Amino acid sequence: MDAATLATLLDPVAISRAETLGMHARYLVEGYMAGEHKSPYHGFAIEFAQHREYAPGDDLRYLDWKVLGRTDRYYIKQFEQETNYVAHILLDGSESMKYGSGGYTKLAYGKMLAACLSYLILHQRDAVALDIFDNETREYLPRSNSHAMIHKVLATLAAFEPARQTNIAAVLHEMARQVRRRGIVVIISDLFDDEEKVMEGIQHLRFGGSEVVVFHLMDPAELEFKFNGLVEFVGLEAIPNILTRPQEIRASYQAEVERFRATLRSGCEKNHVHFVPVNTAQPLHEVLSGYLAFRLKTSVK
Numbered sequence: 001m002d003a004a005t006l007a008t009l010l011d012p013v014a015i016s017r018a019e020t021l022g023m024h025a026r027y028l029v030e031g032y033m034a035g036e037h038k039s040p041y042h043g044f045a046i047e048f049a050q051h052r053e054y055a056p057g058d059d060l061r062y063l064d065w066k067v068l069g070r071t072d073r074y075y076i077k078q079f080e081q082e083t084n085y086v087a088h089i090l091l092d093g094s095e096s097m098k099y100g101s102g103g104y105t106k107l108a109y110g111k112m113l114a115a116c117l118s119y120l121i122l123h124q125r126d127a128v129a130l131d132i133f134d135n136e137t138r139e140y141l142p143r144s145n146s147h148a149m150i151h152k153v154l155a156t157l158a159a160f161e162p163a164r165q166t167n168i169a170a171v172l173h174e175m176a177r178q179v180r181r182r183g184i185v186v187i188i189s190d191l192f193d194d195e196e197k198v199m200e201g202i203q204h205l206r207f208g209g210s211e212v213v214v215f216h217l218m219d220p221a222e223l224e225f226k227f228n229g230l231v232e233f234v235g236l237e238a239i240p241n242i243l244t245r246p247q248e249i250r251a252s253y254q255a256e257v258e259r260f261r262a263t264l265r266s267g268c269e270k271n272h273v274h275f276v277p278v279n280t281a282q283p284l285h286e287v288l289s290g291y292l293a294f295r296l297k298t299s300v301k
Contacts, residue, residue, distance in 0.1 A: 008112075008158075009111060009112055009115040009116075009154050009157060009158065010112075010115055010116060010119060010154070011112055011116060011284045011285060013283075013284075013285040014112075014116045014284045014285035014288050014289070015116055015119060015120070017285050017288070017289040018116060018120050018285075018288050018289055018292055019120065019123065021289060021292035021293055021295075021296055022120070022124060022292065022296075023087070023117065023120050023121050023124065023126075023184075023292060023295075024084075024124075024295075024296075053073070053074065053075060053076070053146075054074035054075060054076050055076075055146045055147050055148035056147065056148075059076075062076045062077045063075070063076060063077075064076070064077050076146075084126055085126055085127070085183045085184055086126070086127040086128070086129060086143045086181055086183035086184070087117070087118075087121045087126065087127065087128050087129070087183060087184045087185075087186060088129045088131065088143075088175065088179065088183060088184070088185045088186070088210075089114050089117060089118060089128060089129070089130050089131070089186045089188070090131045090133060090171070090172075090175065090185065090186065090187045090188065090189075091110050091111065091114045091130070091131070091132045091133070091157075091188045091189075092107075092110065092133065092134070092166060092168065092187075092188060092189030092190065092191075093107065093132040093133060093134050093138055093139075093160055093162045094133075094134040094135070094162055094164060094165060094166035094192075095134070095162050095163060095164060095165065095166075095236045096166065096190055096192045096236045097110065097162055097189075097190060097217075098162050098236065099219055099222070099236065100219055100280070101219050101220060101221035102219070102220065102221075102280070102281055104280055105219075105280075106190055106217045106218070106219055106280055107162055109217060109278075109280040109284070110188045110189070110215075110217055111157040111158075111160075112284055113188055113215060113278075113284060113287070113288065114130065114153070114157060114186075114188055115153060115154055115157055116284065116288055117186060117288075118130065118149070118150060118153045119150055122145060122146075122147065122149055122150050125145055126145060127143045127144060127145040127183075128141075128143065128144065128145070128149060128153065129141060129142055129143035129144075130153050130156060130157075131171075131175065132156070132157075132160050133166075133168075133171045134162065134163075134164040134165060134166050134167070135164055135165055135166055135167035135170065135171075136167070136170070136171065136174075137171065137174070138160070138164075139156050139160055141153060141156060166189075166192065166193055167193065168189060168191065168193045168197075168198050168201060169193065169194070169197035169198050169200060169201040170201075171201070172187075172198070172201025172202060172204060172205060173200075173201050173204050175205065176201070176204040176205045176207070176208050176210075179205075179208060179210060182208065182209040182210050183210055183211070184210065184211045184212075184213065185205050185210045185211070185212045185213070186212075186213045186215070187202075187212065187213070187214045187215065188215045188217065189214075189215075189216070189217065190216070190217050190218060190222075191214075191216055191264060195260060195263045195264055195267070198264070199264070199267040199268075199271070202214070202267070202268065202271060202273060203271055206271050206272070206273065212268075212271070212273045212274075213273070213274045213276065214264070214268055214273060214274065214275050214276065215276045215278050215287075215291075216261070216264060216275065216276065216277050216278060217278045217280055218257075218277075218278070218279060218280070219279075219280050219281075220279055220280065220281040222257070223257065223279060224254075225246060225250050225253050225254060225257075227246035227247075228246060228247060229245070229246075230243065230244075230245055231243070231244065231245070231246055261277060265277070274291075274295065276291050
């Protein structure tokens with residue numbers, strides 16, 4: 001991974017501010033996740049879970065010397081209480097995320113948000129899994145708390161290009177069926193899909209016991225609709241092009257956008273889901289540190 005890619009995806013200001021706040025479980029470990037761990041606190045692990053390959057920076061106390069002797073390969077022992085939680089980061093990689101009227105497309109902004117969250121969580125020695133989807137999963141990295149995981153996350157994010165339509169609900173239902181260990185599911189998307197079906201997918205995740213956080217990304221031009229004259233809008237995700245005068249439909253368009261966002265917000269609140277509206281003109285460090293500060297205040301002790 002070259003330095004330019006690292007600099008693009010890992011916003012140093014966002015990282016420095018986020019590190020002081022952390023991304024801690026709100027009520028998972030000491031609440032309904034307690035049964036997933038022998039203890040909700042860091043300490044001496046008491047039950048072996050699996051091996052993973054050694055990565056620079058890993059604690060050598062957990063190196064399996066017997067495996068090294070037999071295979072001449074370095075493996076670290078992992079235990080049940082080595083991580084407090086697993087964060088499943090779901091990034092919408094559908095064609096509508098290609099849109100951007102300013103410095104970043106929604107997808108580029110979402111990639112940076114996913115990268116910074118992954119770095120922060122791994123820095124805490126908690127675990128991350130990454131899923132980039134459209135109408136199904138296109139790229140998947142299984143959960144890991146290894147320091148080397150951040151390089152895999154960055155490489156996967158940097159290489160991905162959107163091309164297909166979305167089906168958010170189907171992806172959320174599949175994720176709810178696959179998640180074996182309760183944790184935090186972070187959804188980063190413009191949520192341009194049937195909002196009722198999207199909420200059903202979120203409800204499925206919540207029913208399984210996972211905490212869900214939704215970062216709803218929209219471009220400022222999508223929110224403000226400050227187009228003038230005769231404009232042809234290029235359709236994405238199989239939607240035909242539309243030729244219209246924006247000033248004639250601006251009021252009705254903005255009312256529909258407000259209804260759409262209000263429906264999503266209300267549905268999330270009813271299901272005890274953090275709904276974070278994001279205007280991609282906002283600096284990433286403001287969005288991330290603002291949410292983490294809010295999360296810290298509302299944590300359930």
